[in-house]
Amino acid sequence: MNVAMLLDMAAEGFRERVLVGRAEDGLTASRLRELSVGGARLARAAGADAILHLAVNGPAFPVALFAAARAGVPLVPVNYRLGSEQLDALLANHPRALGIAEPEQADALRRAGVPAVSPAEWLAAAADSDADGVDATEAEPADPDSPAVLIYTSGTTSAPKGVVLRHHHLVSYVLGTVEFAGAGAEEAALMSVPPYHIAAVSNVLTNLYAGRRVVTLEQFTPDGWLDLVRQQRITNAMVVPTMLARIMDTEGLDRSVPSLRALAYGGAKMPVRVIETALRAWPHVDFVNAYGLTETSSTVAVLGPEEHRAAVTSDDPVVRSRLGSVGRPVPSVELEVRDEMGAVVGAGEPGQIWVRGEQVSGEYAGQGPTVDERGFFHTRDQGRLDADGYLHVEGRVDDTIIRGAENIAPAEIEDVLLRHPDVLDAVVVGVPDEEWGQRIEAVVVPRGGARVDTEELREAIRATLRGSRTPDRIACWPELPRTPTGKLVRRDIVAGLTAEGQPVSGS
Structure with a gap:
């Protein structure tokens, strides 16, 4: 099977059920298939060997995913937050692509010689191209062994690499984790991750196959997320740990979510304190920790609700x-x-x-x-x-710190730091050192204006772990550099700690 066949099954099974967007004006299963056919015609007419998506999440994204599958070319969702130099280098790999880009990103595609349309123009052109209706004989189905999606890794420690996910990888993931038509017509899922993340791709496929409507939140804020959950009667949601931490830690919020049944989280390590708080705040919600990678088509391990x-x-x-x-x-x-x-x-x-x-x-x-x-x-x-x-x-x-001849995992030290009631976020890194090769340094983010005693934190680590695992210094920053999916950008943290005039305080 290929990815387009999953949409064909959904279109036949759910027909006029809205599966993409808000309940009042979203795309039905049948309309999504029609637009994917139109989009595939556009890609073939352009002689494109890929469809580039350089835009925020929205209905253009699933249309592009399935249009690419029908056209027999991969979808390449690109990080629109990249700097111009890194973006130009990435786009140079796809000179024959068809591009979908926000107006502010269109210049990058033009520099690469890639024709570009906005998401709105893409949807309108796909609709016009489909005016003759679905023609099942127009093109051969994509080979299950051909690339369906090419996702570039976040590059938090090195240059981004393009991960090739073939149709059979994605279809295997869907068939192995989701029951067809397993969702009720009233169910709706909220996605708060960008389209260049594997979770965005996998959630389009799994929710479509289950028959669950998918709503996207372009810009996350705790109150905006909560408002949308209530307005759209969201039953299922996916967040990264930093999002759940902000929802639980921001004062003055109405955290009532009566429609929410299940919440999945992943992408980075979840502080135990945060998930304990969430379990107490929402006892009716089924929490799922999903661990996976881009290279594994998403989830490979799960901690379930019970x-x-x-x-x-x-x-x-x-x-x-x-x-x-x-x-x-x-x-x-x-x-x-x-x-x-x-x-x-x-x-x-x-x-x-x-x-x-x-x-x-x-x-x-x-x-x-x-x-x-x-x-x-x-x-x-x-x-x-x-x-x-x-x-x-x-x-x-x-991330392993090599201090002298000893290998040290930052996670065990970070766990101790995150148990402190005044610490909102924490990271431990190895900083170059002439004597030891690397020395251990940490950065913490105090909670809500609290003043953190860093010597007290060092003593807590020394009492819990061996002295060799106690950071030589703990700095306080207002926030940590993270990707939109919650991953720490450790190279920026090391650079900040080693730079002159660094934004740190030692006590």
Whole structure:
């Protein structure tokens, strides 16, 4: 199967049910298919070998996704927040693409010689092109082994790489995680991540297949998110941890969400304090922690609703610790934790996370697949599996601090910092040091104007962990640099700590 067949199934099964946008004026399943046919005709007429989407989320995005599938070319959602130099380098890879861009981004496409239309113009042109109706014989269906989407990684530690997701990867993910027509006609999902993130792609596909309407929020604010949940009677939502933290920590908000049934989160580590607060505030909501990567077509492990409730109410420290885990692998995915030599480690032992399954791509443009001889992909995440199979992710391999001859995972130090009631956000990094190679430094964001005693924080870490894991310095900043999906941009943090005139205070 290819991605377009999922839309065909939805159009036949749901017909005039609104699946994209607001209930009062959104796109029905049938209209989405019609527009995808029109968009595919536009791409073929232009001789395009890809459809570039350089715009915020909205109805143009799913139309572009399925139009690309029908045209047999990949969709390339591009980060519209990139600087001009990085954006120009990325766009140079796609000189024969058809571009969809906001007016303020159209110059970048013109510099690359790529024809561009605005999202509104794209939808209007797709509608005009479909005036003759659906012609199922117009083009051969895309080969399941052909690329469906090319997503560039965030590049928080290096230059962005293009991850190739083929049709069979995405379809395998959908079929393995969602029941067709499993959602009621009244259900609606709210997406608050940008379209160049894998969660945006996977949620279009899974909600469409389930029959659930998808609403997007272009610019997140806590009150704006809550208002939209109530206005559109949202039943399901997906957020990144920083969003949930702001919803829970902002004073004076009306946090009532009577329609909300389920909330998924992922993309970065969720502070235990935040999820505990959310579970108490919304006891009727089913929380799901979803762990995945672009290279795995989204989710590979899940901590489900009942596991959240059991953990937050348990007196057993083992059960309670699961609230800081990402749960167990989904049934269609195999997962191993290995040491640096490639040997699988035992329960509770730290190592590097490897995954295998039909949804796993592990392929980069120009490089081919990077899986091992057994088909396992190295996620470059560190973690451990407990005795009951729950996965605890402990940061990226690239984040490891090497102080002297000792490898130190920042996550364990960050966990201690985030337990402090006056700390809203925290990060630990390695800063170049002539004697030790790297020294440990941390940055914390105080909560709501609180004054944080950094020496008290250092003592808390020393009392909990070994002295060698105590930061040499803890600085206070008003906020941490993060991507829109919540990932810390550690290179900017290191640069800020090492630069002269850095915005820090030592006490």
